[in-house]
Amino acid sequence: MALFGTDGVRGVANVDLTAELAVDLAVAAAHVLADLGEFAGHRPKAIVGQDSRASGEFLEAAVCAGLASAGIDVYRVGVLPTPAIAYLVNTTGADLGVMISASHNPMPDNGIKFFARGGGKLDDALEAKIEAILGEPWARPTGKEVGRIIVDDSARETYLKHLLNSIESNFNGLKIVIDCANGAASFVAPEMLRRAGAEVIAINAAPNGLNINDNCGSTHLESLIEKVRQEKADLGIAHDGDADRVLAIDHEGNVIDGDYILGILAKHTELPTKTVVGTVMTNLGLIRALEAEGIAFVATPVGDRYVLEEMVAGGHTLGGEQSGHIIMRKYANTGDGLLTALHLISEVARSKKNLKELSSFMTRYPQLLINVGGVAKDKLAENTKIAAAVKDVENQLGKTGRVLLRKSGTEPLVRVMIEAEDADLAKQLAESLAALVKSELAL
Secondary structure (H helix, E strand, C coil): CCCCECCEEEEEECCCECHHHHHHHHHHHHHHHCCCCCCCCCCCEEEEEECCCCHHHHHHHHHHHHHHHCCCEEEEEEECCHHHHHHHHHHHCCCEEEEECCCCCCCCEEEEEEECHHHCECCHHHHHHHHHCCCCCCCCCCHHHCCCEEECCCHHHHHHHHHHCCCCCCCCCCEEEEECCCCHHHHCHHHHHHHCCCEEEEECCCCCCCCCCCCCHHHCCHHHHHHHHHHCCCEEEEECCCCCCEEEECCCCCEECHHHHHHHHHHCCCCCCCEEEEECCCCHHHHHHHHHCCCEEEEECCCHHHHHHHHHHHCCCEEECCCCCEEECCCCCCCCHHHHHHHHHHHHHHHCCCHHHHHHHCCCCCEEEEEEECECHHHCCCCHHHHHHHHHHHHHHHHHEEEEEEECCCCCEEEEEEEECCHHHHHHHHHHHHHHHHHHHEC
16 A cells, blocks of 8 residues: 555554654655765755654654754754645755645544655655655765754744735735634744734634644634634635645635635636636535636546646646645645635635625535445445446436546545536435445445
């Protein structure tokens, strides 16, 4: 079974993802990404950050130990969003970056994400190289050749300035509630919005190592919706644990997901190729609305790395996912929840329209997603009975909807998604397919 999923190596900390594995991964990544042994006299450099999970403390120590033992100077930047690591790798000329985070997953999980030179996520070939040499013997540096570990206290301010320099609008007069998921956004997102001029009410912004994503953040919007209504705020912003995604709430408490955000930005951002990149999960309502604006749409597999690959290949500047991973290539080469929030709010400030008005450009198709757990997800593709059922549903929906079954890249699940003009039909078809998946692939 492959060690890398759709977004790095992830699992239960200290069970699947141990300190020993973290050291070995760091050493292997050092040899692949820093080209150790090929550049005489080159002193490699790495940026290492983490989200707020308690397990991040020992995993960060293990990663730093592995990198330094391989002869790499390590700059520890502490608790920062994943996109901050990508940005810092790019701007400092580092050879690689490491983010220790399991994103939106529950607190017991953790993960290790690697960034190559320039701050880009690794492609499959690089991940395969790292996995291939994992645990192999290697020549160990000694004396002055071992790496050093340096605490970089300036990284947070550097990242904040980068974000704020990307906008021209002032947020004076806007009241914003922000849910930081008790994660990596807690120490930067509220400060960013205050410096932009907004009145900020921060919730779930007191991480203690154990409360990250605990009924809060972009996967649990209830408390944010309640607070926006209670405070009569103009809007709400929700991040996930590592702040690479964002969802929004309008002044009435309606959810503005990644599809709406992508559409709003597409309508009000210069698009050199007149194209937006999304995924197979992107709502048909957005695709139809973009077509009406003369904007083409390209779909990729789920995962922001695939969105980025398509953007780079086609020269496109805007792409993203329904979950709130939005990539604005003019400013970043990875999904950045804080950057996206800034530009979404900038359009509110510039247009003098609220989020409900800005999101009215599209009519969302009813879409039902069912996560089917306790199944052998890797056998999905070979099951002919499920494939036949999917074909029947596709024939029934025609051009009025879509069906998608896929195995999760980060969790032990098969996701069943039905999209249709009629909500009851979507529910009926999704539940029927989910029951079939459960019976056919049961463990």
